[in-house]
Amino acid sequence: MAxxxxxxxxxxxxYKGRAGLLILPSWxxxxxxxxxxxxxxxxxxxxxxxxxxxxxxxFSLAAYDQFFFNRGLFGDEPPQIEWTYINIFxxxxxxxxxxxxxxxxxGFPTAWFIATRxxxxxxxxxxxxxxxxxxxxxxxxxxxxxxxxxxxxxxxxLIWLGAIGEPLQLVNTNIAVQLGLFYSYLPFxxxxxxxxxxxxxxALSEAAADLYAGRWTTLRxxxxxxxxxxxxxxxxxxxxxxxxxxxAPDLLGGAKTFMIGSLIEEQFKGNxxxxxxxxxxxxxxxxxxxxxxxxxxxxQTRREAR
Amino acid sequence: xxxITDMRRFPGFLQLTLLCxxxxxxxxxxxxxxxxxxxxxxxxxxxxxxxxxxxxxxxLDAPKFKQAALNSLTIAVMAATCAxxxxxxxxxxxxxxxxxxxxxxxxxxxxLPLMVPEIVTAVASLIFFSAIGFATGYATILVAHxxxxxxxxxxxxxxxxxxxxxxxxxxxxxxxxxxxxxxRLVLLPLMMPGIFSGFLLAFIISLDDFLITNFVKGxxxxxxxTAIFGSVKQGIKPNIMAISTLLxxxxxxxxxxxxxxxxxxxxxxxxx
Numbered sequence: 001m002a003x004x005x006x007x008x009x010x011x012x013x014x015y016k017g018r019a020g021l022l023i024l025p026s027w028x029x030x031x032x033x034x035x036x037x038x039x040x041x042x043x044x045x046x047x048x049x050x051x052x053x054x055x056x057x058x059f060s061l062a063a064y065d066q067f068f069f070n071r072g073l074f075g076d077e078p079p080q081i082e083w084t085y086i087n088i089f090x091x092x093x094x095x096x097x098x099x100x101x102x103x104x105x106x107g108f109p110t111a112w113f114i115a116t117r118x119x120x121x122x123x124x125x126x127x128x129x130x131x132x133x134x135x136x137x138x139x140x141x142x143x144x145x146x147x148x149x150x151x152x153x154x155x156x157x158l159i160w161l162g163a164i165g166e167p168l169q170l171v172n173t174n175i176a177v178q179l180g181l182f183y184s185y186l187p188f189x190x191x192x193x194x195x196x197x198x199x200x201x202x203a204l205s206e207a208a209a210d211l212y213a214g215r216w217t218t219l220r221x222x223x224x225x226x227x228x229x230x231x232x233x234x235x236x237x238x239x240x241x242x243x244x245x246x247x248a249p250d251l252l253g254g255a256k257t258f259m260i261g262s263l264i265e266e267q268f269k270g271n272x273x274x275x276x277x278x279x280x281x282x283x284x285x286x287x288x289x290x291x292x293x294x295x296x297x298x299x300q301t302r303r304e305a306r
Numbered sequence: 307x308x309x310i311t312d313m314r315r316f317p318g319f320l321q322l323t324l325l326c327x328x329x330x331x332x333x334x335x336x337x338x339x340x341x342x343x344x345x346x347x348x349x350x351x352x353x354x355x356x357x358x359x360x361x362x363x364x365x366l367d368a369p370k371f372k373q374a375a376l377n378s379l380t381i382a383v384m385a386a387t388c389a390x391x392x393x394x395x396x397x398x399x400x401x402x403x404x405x406x407x408x409x410x411x412x413x414x415x416x417x418l419p420l421m422v423p424e425i426v427t428a429v430a431s432l433i434f435f436s437a438i439g440f441a442t443g444y445a446t447i448l449v450a451h452x453x454x455x456x457x458x459x460x461x462x463x464x465x466x467x468x469x470x471x472x473x474x475x476x477x478x479x480x481x482x483x484x485x486x487x488x489x490r491l492v493l494l495p496l497m498m499p500g501i502f503s504g505f506l507l508a509f510i511i512s513l514d515d516f517l518i519t520n521f522v523k524g525x526x527x528x529x530x531x532t533a534i535f536g537s538v539k540q541g542i543k544p545n546i547m548a549i550s551t552l553l554x555x556x557x558x559x560x561x562x563x564x565x566x567x568x569x570x571x572x573x574x575x576x577x578x
Contacts, residue, residue: 015485019403026396026456028414033453034427037434041426044433054436106329109322116314126324127565132330134557138516138531139550142538143333146340146547149351153336183329190326202314215316244423246517251538261425261517266434268521275433282429289395289423 001029028286038286043280053266053273063280085263085281092259093288095174095249096242098179102190103238104231107189111230114190115197133187143245144180145171151222172254188237195281196230229303240289259284334554341547350546356550367537371549373442374533378513381448381529386508389455393463393504396456396487401467420453427454428521435522442524450522451515455508462507466500499567506564510557 015022045063065071070082114125132140147154147168147266155167170176200223208218224231231302247262260281267278337380341359362368368425396416399406406412419427435442474496478488517529523532530553537546 005394015398015402018485019399022395023400023406025392026460029392030418030453030456033414033434033449034418034422034430037430038422038426040437041430043435044437070359099318106322106326109316109319112316113319113323119506127561131558131561132334134510134551134561135554136514136536136557137335138514139337139442139553140333140540142534142542142546142550143337146348146542147333147336151341154332156396162361183333186326205314219316240421240423244425246425264406264425264429268429274389277434282426285423286426289421289426293421 005271041279044284045255045283047242047276048274049274051273053268053275055275060276063274066274066277067280067284071098084235088258088263089284089288091174091257092243092261095181095259096239096245098178099185099242100177100235100239102182103186103189103291104235106226107186107234108193108231110229111190111193115194116177116216122198129187129190135192137184138247140184141180141251144183144258145176145251148176148179157299171252172257174253174257177249177251177257180252181245184248185238185241189234192237193230193232196227232296232299236292237241237277240292244285254278310319337547338551338554341397341544341551345548346544348542348547358544359552361545362548362552365545370528371530371533374528374530377444377447377527378530380511381451382512383443384448385451385455385512386459386505388452389459389499389508390463390505392452392456393459394501397460397467397497397500398493399462401464402472410571416460416523417457420457424454424517428518431518442522443527446522446524447519447527447529450518451512454515454518455512458470458511459504460510462503463500466503467495470496499570502567503564504566506560510560 018099038272044055046059046061048058048060050056050065063269065079067085069079071077073081080143110129114129117125146152148168149155150167150169155164158164158279159167170179204222205218205224208222213221244261245259246265249257249259250262250265253262264278264281267274267281314547340348340351342356343351344357350400360499362371378504393416396412400409400416403409419566422430427450429480430445432442434440434454435446439448470493475488484563503534514531515529516535520532520535523529528536530549534546534549
């Protein structure tokens with residue numbers, strides 16, 4: 001063990017004194033154009049709004065106050081909890097959670113199926129899963145809307161089959177948004193689970209069978225725990241972008257299916273034009289995402305420690 | 307023997323896999339088919355025709371979409387190039403200098419664009435550019451794209467470097483190569499397949515982006531996704547389906563290209 005480390009440090013010789021210089025550009029670019037902007041966004045969330053977008057440089061808690069409390073039309077009534085925005089966040093959370101669950105239900109069997117093919121066929125299956133991921137997300141979302149709209153091909157097909165009498169009205173509902181999220185991020189679930197499943201040692205399944213475990217018992221007690229890292233990684237890769245998604249709720253949903261992404265976008269692009277409020281909502285979203293990621297990172301280090 | 311294969315298979319998994327592919331491909335296939343529809347209505351089928359492709363290239367909206375496509379393309383090429391250069395330099399530092407000060411922090415920073423939700427990056431960028439008085443336009447789009455392309459370029463390059471031991475460079479140095487020569491003549495060629503996939507990934511990601519671009523683009527400049535979005539907001543028209551099909555083919559072409567490149571890299575390794 002110690003010998004290995006000594007060996008590795010020797011290799012640094014070539015780049016000694018240069019490594020810092022090599023890492024510098026990434027620090028400068030990401031630090032200046034992402035880290036600093038996020039810091040500025042935090043400051044902006046504590047400023048006073050200007051009516052046509054932008055801010056006045058005066059400290060104010062108005063943005064967070066507006067998010068959590070309702071003080072009546074003129075702001076002089078005793079504060080009550082404002083549910084509008086909390087509800088939008090809540091809807092986003094369960095929509096993202098549901099999308100994760102559905103992706104898992106379809107994604108796990110798919111990943112397992114691919115991992116149990118002969119290696120030559122695996123590449124083809126994997127390519128089939130990855131191609132849609134490379135296609136523009138906007139185009140995929142528009143395609144979904146085209147497919148499921150009231151007079152769209154899916155309804156026509158189902159009516160032709162005789163499965164339904166009236167066209168399903170999906171667009172502008174939570175179901176359509178859910179379908180859009182599921183469709184957008186499904187490959188993100190399949191790929192990490194596949195990476196775990198590929199490394200699975202099938203001798204474990206044989207041992208389980210020798211001990212009279214059935215197929216489903218083996219799945220539950222042996223396989224699922226073994227591919228858990230892939231499941232967790234996949235869930236995060238689906239949940240996090242779903243939570244802040246904009247295109248699926250905006251194109252497939254309506255006023256009743258509003259999610260965080262649209263709420264924030266409206267503060268900067270729409271007519272509402274309340275920058276501090278948009279910044280505050282972004283900070284709250286970022287806090288939720290970072291909490292999830294920190295829990296994930298912790299579980300990872302615990303796993304490595306074991 | 308048959309029992310072993312039994313343990314690998316679960317009833318219904320094949321069906322779910324096919325369902326997965328159906329969900330992934332049905333919308334794209336339908337749009338592809340309807341892009342050849344000879345009818346102004348998007349609902350009725352009026353026979354096969356290429357009129358909407360003609361419309362894309364020579365129709366009323368053609369100049370708008372051509373300009374948008376040109377903007378998308380030039381931004382994607384420049385952003386992917388810059389991001390790849392930055393990523394190569396970072397990957398060499400991260401993978402070769404294990405005792406680099408603040409290595410964990412650097413790793414987190416490089417991956418930060420992946421962790422921050424897109425909408426948050428969009429808001430932060432808009433606020434930042436407005437606060438420092440940087441006029442939104444072509445340049446702001448480019449800068450924002452470089453930032454979020456870095457991790458996508460970095461990941462394949464770092465993965466590639468993991469399998470390149472530094473004995474190659476050591477050998478070059480033993481033969482009196484300068485560090486610059488060892489890098490340029492030995493390490494860089496070995497890294498090439500990773501650099502190529504990193505560049506392609508960054509390129510596609512830049513081409514794909516709508517949300518961040520929409521925030522930092524300012525008035526009067528469009529990329530292909532923002533132009534398509536603006537048009538779709540007024541209803542899905544057949545010409546949009548033709549554009550979508552064309553873009554889809556470009557994406558599939560790129561996947562094939564990167565797949566072939568990675569296979570070529572593997573083959574060369576097997577030979578040597």
